[in-house]
Amino acid sequence: MYSIAQYTDFFISYLKTQIIDKEPKNLYDPISYMMALGGKRLRPTLTLLTTEIFGADYKLALPAALAIEVFHNSSLIHDDIIDEDPIRRGKATVHKRWNTNIAILAGDAMIILTYDYLQNYEPNLCKDLIKAVNKMGLEVCEGQIWDVDFETRQNVTVSEYLKMIEYKTGALIATSMKIGALIAQTSQENCDLIYEFGLNIGLAFQLQDDYLDLFGDTLTFGRRLGGDIISNKKTYLYFKALEITSESEKELLKDLYAVRLEDNTNKIKTITDLFLKSGVAKATQESIKKYTNKASKILDKINIEEDNKKLLRDFAESLIGRRV
Template sequence: MDIISQYREQFVTHLKARTQMTEPRNLYEPVHYILGLGGKRLRPILTLMTAEVFGGKAKDAMDAALAIEMFHNFSLVHDDIMDDAPLRRGKTTVHEKWDLNTGILSGDAMLILAYQFFEGYPPETFKKLTTLFSNTAIEVCEGQQYDVDFETRDDVTIPEYLKMIEYKTSVLVAAAMQMGAIIAHASEKDAEAMYEFGRNLGIAFQLQDDYLDAFGDPKTFGKQVGGDIMENKKTFLYLKSLEKSTKEDQESLMHLYSIKPKDAAAKVEAVKSIFKDSGAVEATQTEIEAYTQKAFEVLEQLTIPETNKELLRKFGENLMKRTV
């Protein structure tokens, strides 16, 4: 078994032990449901891996990893409500399986539970972890608001979009890695470098997610393929298409993003065709590679053994080859 699978298995065991079902069931059952849907467990794995990279123990980072995973899943429950999404990881979303009020309340409980998982750390470590966590949590909310705002704006720029995905997605990846470094008592410089590694990798990860949302395989992707297009989300693919398309295709794309037709599949295919013809697909893949390389450059600053740098590099490479 490879090391990533080992981290995942250890984390899932810890998650099950620390999240026992209790009353009222209608509050906690949805929490267990969303946590049990699986997923890549990317963020908690990064917390555990980073702790060991700096000479700490994975078991000491388990509760911080759990806080990150709980918060991430809380944000998914509320995102799915905002997007009116029917599927998450190929399964019915919480608000569809139960109802809207349950989705809101169970999500709120998950946010509070996330903070409780930090309570077992020594005071100084607790302060560092919760300060980082609070800063990250508010940035995730800011990123989500930018995302919502962009749906009704026709003047979104690529720098604005990159800031939005940094806040909505990559800061949580970055914080997950910095937490591992904090728990392992890494130097402040190394802990901040790990944050930068995670931030750049997180942006690459989200750009890859945008690409897979349009061009991924529905069997492996887990979410509804074309969901971003149906929701008129101004992704990197969309913004690059506007930048690089013919005037005719620009007008077609803007029209398609102003409507929500009954035949959603036809709209998705028409938009994807413009994405391809404009060269936006290649531009997106180039950007993914650029941010991945930025992350790898940060690794050179770290005062850790070369074998540990290689482990992080390999993880990043595998992440960019994913189809899910």
């Protein structure tokens, strides 16, 4: 077994060999641009790691890992259009650097490329991989439309928000791991369990993202804290606050999330203080711990070596314990 960082490096090296350089440039250049923007490469790393944990060579999983990462980035291109975001990973988003029409088509082409990469596998395995990716793809779309709907709905519950992030974020992480298990041809039980492990880690990962946006370390977070508040993005903390705060605090929160300001300093401070005083910040940390513990219990049931369980557990804890 290799280290997590080595699996990431293996994937990045493979990615560099797969750059598409052909016409029409206005389709393929945006794809190459998006894939070169970087990021954690979490999902393909998990695919390679899981393949080896279940006893196969990570190299077998490289095309599938690329498929997962290309699909993930296609969804980011479309997300940026929906959210009208101008910046992604410190650089212009595809629809800003080119235009919206080109970005839509580039994202569409990347979805097709996802299936092209999966054709590297023998027919029966390819069929299983496509089935897993199809389920994931639909859930990502369902999660995204819920996310859009929640921006204007007034009666969203915490459980609905959790279902949304399960589909939008958790499904990608869970499927990344299940694909590795399928390629390693482990048992169906192991495939199902590693999927559930990934799903719970995905939920904890997204809740940690929500938390860090306001309570992260400014020096390591890489951007100003409170970005979700500035853009009025309703995350777990917002919906939890509506569940547990007083009526007057609920109204204050709704009013603050309904306005856009030039100077957000007081807005961020007021909401931060409310989240701390009401116990929302603590409740979020408890939810993160809940899903991490659930993942750990699932991991205990998976039929792999104890050293490999420790590797997965340490990796999960590093994700949840991160400050960026």
